[in-house]
Amino acid sequence: MNTPLKIARLDINQVDFNHHLDGLLAWEGVSDKAVNERVEEIISAVRARGDAAVVEYTARFDGLEVASMADLTLDRARLEQALDRITAEQRQALEVAAERVRLYHEHQRQDSWRYTEADGTVLGQQVTPLDRVGLYVPGGKASYPSSVLMNAIPAKVAGVPEVVMVVPTPRGEINELVLAAACLAGVDRVFTVGGAQAVAALAYGTDSIPGVDKIVGPGNIYVATAKRAVFGKVGIDMIAGPSEILVICDGQTDPDWIAMDLFSQAEHDEDAQSILLSPDADFLDAVEASLNKLLGSLERSDMVRISLESRGALIKVDSLEQACELSNRIAPEHLELSVADPDAMLLQIRHAGAIFMGRFTPEALGDYCAGPNHVLPTSGTARFSSPLGVYDFQKRSSVIFCSPEGASELAKTASVLARGESLTAHARSAEYRIK
Template identity: 65%
Template sequence: MAVRIRKLDSTAPDFRQTLDALLAFEAETDDAIEASVAKILAEVKHRGDAAVLEYTNRFDRIPNGGATSMAAFDIGQAELDAALAALPEAQRAALRTAAERIRVFHERQKQELNGFTFTEPDGTVLGQRVTPLDRVGIYVPGGKAAYPSSVLMNAIPAQVAGVQEIVMVVPTPDGVKNQMVLAAAAIAGVTRVITIGGAQAVGALAYGTETIPAVDKIVGPGNAYVAAAKRRVFGTVGIDMIAGPSEILVLCDGTTDPDWVAMDLFSQAEHDELAQAILLCPDADYIARVEASIHKLLPTMPRAATITTSLSDRGALVKVRDMMEACDIANAIAAEHLEISAEEPLQWADRIRHAGAMFLGRFSSESLGDYCCGPNHVLPTSRTARFSSPLGVYDFQKRSSVIQVSEQGAQTLGKVAAELAYGEGLQAHARSAELRLKTS
């Protein structure tokens, strides 16, 4: 199956309409999935462990007739430590290096999130306290693919934020446990690991069961059932985001090895047939070279079929007028991953307002960010980078306002508050403020 990636030109009269059609992605609501998830969540909410046990045995095909109690799904610290110790040294070292870099970055991030107070001349103290969530749930996929890097990216910022309990759920279809996922949990300091998945795991975390505590927030990626369940339990608990297919947008001035750019496009296209990979470049000859690299390198890829479908259906090579226009188009796209592969990347980065993560310079491949640079790889997709941010320490904290009004401050603020309260017809509010006013 040959890849037929579309080629666009920003000078074409219908360019914007064509680009908008290419970018358009709305996760279709599957009525069957929604109905199934609603039933599962209702069962978990009302029957607790019994429902979780029943659905996990059925969907994950637990061997030997299935588990008879929820205790069978708990993984103790000794098993996590054993998984870490059993890894080949190179894998263990890579996990530790990635974890350390992720921790250092998020420790720096936490320093910028401290609360504050200030005292006004009359002695009134105002401020903000930042405190961590008590308990969070981390969903880790365990079906077609397993992602130890996601364990690190979700658990470490929660731990840095000060969360005391981090409950990880991970499905184990056919009873098979991924040892790198367990090892990553050991390194990241996950409090508890439970081998359940799907909508029933989301429901257990949201509502709590006899053996699984309810959490304050659920983070982490999953399939359509997990996404539907997270959407439904939002409000009972917090969630990180409903992520769409992965995206990469490469802005290139034509100075980077075309093989590098082709492989960077592959790096996201291999995730999913719905993933999106787009190149913006002002050099038509260079675009032709990248296209040649795509055709040359694609047969060497184990996931060539997925890459082919992704690039053919949702990919594009776009000729732009210049790099300034490329930046304007990038802001309209608001991509999850944005590579600026250019001689002077900073001058173009200053023009970018919307991107989940920016990778500056030809040596900054997106794949490094996925694993070990340090910044979080959980990023907004489907143009939500216009208004949302990467997962971070701040997602595991909340802020409380601090108000300590002095006696003198109450004399001034009380009159202002009373005036506004009477204007709103809320007499008790007004009298509450007035009672604290001095009468003489």
Template identity: 70%
Template sequence: MPKIQRLSTTDPDFNTQLDALLAWDSVSDSAVRQRVAEIIEQVRQRGDAALCDYTSRFDGWQPTSAAALELPLERLRQALRAIPAAQREALDLAAARIRAYAERQRLQSWEYIEADGTLLGQKITPLDRVGLYVPGGKAAYPSSVLMNAVPAKVAGVAELIMVVPTPRGELNELVLAAAAIAGVDRVFALGGAQAIAALAYGTETVPAVDKVVGPGNIYVATAKRAVFGQVGIDMVAGPSEILILCDGQTDPDWIAMDLFSQAEHDEDAQSILVSWDAAYLERVLASIERLLPGMERADTIATSLTSRGALILARDQDDATRVANRIAPEHLELSVADPQALAAKIRHAGAIFMGRHTAEALGDYCAGPNHVLPTSRTARFSSPLGVYDFQKRSSLIMASPAGAANLAATASKLARGEGLTAHARSAELRGDPG
């Protein structure tokens, strides 16, 4: 049974204990960074040849040529036709819900005209080409395909390039089917840091993209960090997290299973329950101990709960809310009588799941909002992936003759104050009615 930590906000060293519990070093060590740098350099220098070599070495199959790395779109459609009808229906429904939510996020261009005729505005343009990394090692995630690809297509991205590792040449049919449903344009059987390098810099076969999105292992995350600036990236995510605030009135078995749902991801995932009912924490602990032996990933869950999990006793709901805002979790469940009132007090969370019947797992697959969320307390300053991540903004400025004259004096004073006389003269020339 897991030895899950027990904390109380009344402990004199509570903040120190909480900081230690939340601490997560997502920075890869020097050996990983050096290896990734070598792979990126090899891909930049040798292009397709490096991709074929790394595929043979890391994925265990030898492409006959670089062209063999690309999967024909008919292979995606074939997978879609072959999967069981129930899985096809589930993918279709999830995609439709994600698309409906994403449609509401699309940014629109706007402009206005000032009294002197000067036009100001903002032009919204979709990215030209985006790369989507999909894990294909220990587990495959068709849900990640939908969550990344559908918003990109809603945004109007012209070309979406998916890369997915294929260990021993094996393809995951659900991942390919999801790519077909989402409208992915090209797919390459590539993984690891070499795939990220190919997307960032391009090779003879793989086109360079403008932004790279999608989850991956430490090598993928390190490579994304390394190529940032050459291309945009969505984020460098840490382990999955769930924080639950409960008033003690929800079935403890439900809450235990919600904690398990994140802990089963991997040993570093974090599951925390905060309640202001001490007896309820004991009931949840009893549920954990009773239900855990029947879980398929019991060992992983136990390790996660022991190393990074916690049951926290708060003074009251307001105290629990302060803890939640300090943690700034990826997933936050508000399992209370009036979740909307409590949600109004939450300042930092990736996604907020309100009410006793809203399991976080619904958000992972089919609720509609994106499951790509900020982790490791980055919800303090960042947001879920959305359509806006695949759009960019350009400012629009069109000065009328009168507007140029009105602005010239101000621009000239500021420019001369900075010692930039060419700037000043440029404005003055257009502002001179003579």
């Protein structure tokens, strides 16, 4: 018989509730000194020796025998070959997901705009895509074709001319689904390199790997540390923490469904977080029973157990309104409103990466094929951050044109403000335009 799951049971009215909740939510994704030093060493080597350093580190870390970057480069024909190699069922699933992701993100595309004032002054904004984007994809057996779709398609919808993908192939393990997804998503170039050396190559460029304007995509602690280190030279999407799900339920959803929804995040890794809020104590009991009943059926049951016992919780609240208040405090990556009237609750939600409405909308659909992006803010950053989207691959430039009359009037105001700041050249530059 399996050992019963020891998941935290909390009540919002208990005296030490805030202390327990703060402990559950605490997450430090900061790299230690050794990781930082190693990453800095790798970045310096790639900047200094380019392709040679990338080849050297790839051979060492991925266990490959490679002579040059030619051995680590895949052309478009190889991606098309992967698309042909996968099963018909897999191809159809990828095509459906890709099309849904594309259609959703086309609604996000921003256009340039301008308006003309009465004196002929023209103000506006010019929206242009980034020139080149780098996409990091985890490699080997634990690889994610869905991440390729979610990162590459918005870039292409934004009009980015070139998307460069890096994906490690440890011990030569190539995931055909990942390459097939790259083919469907319009990825232009693929290099089978990973780790901090791949991030450094994308940031600074080598003879073979072109430098990019922004790096997106998930990775391990070395990848995350390298992204943080090169930020400023290039843009990055975010430094993501462990995956999270928060479910608010009125007690009327099948407890097996809710248990599996909680499992869906806990199976990502040991640090993932799954929390259920409900005003129905009997329902929390039922879900706990379902968790114990279903845990043994999972391939990653050991990982799920660690995740739920270290960072999971079943929390009793007084009302659904109170659950919304608590959700806003947590600001989860994924929020399920498994209630009879999710629209009524939606207006109370201020902070969440993605919101899944109703009993028939599990978070898992959002991971793969619903359409919205699955790259979402974690660790409470939904308070100020948003899902990855087309807007992350576009730049906005202000456009200003002054007619002679408009310049004369604006210059008078600018002059006063500039002299108030003791910036004489600013003032005189404006004053030259006064009629």
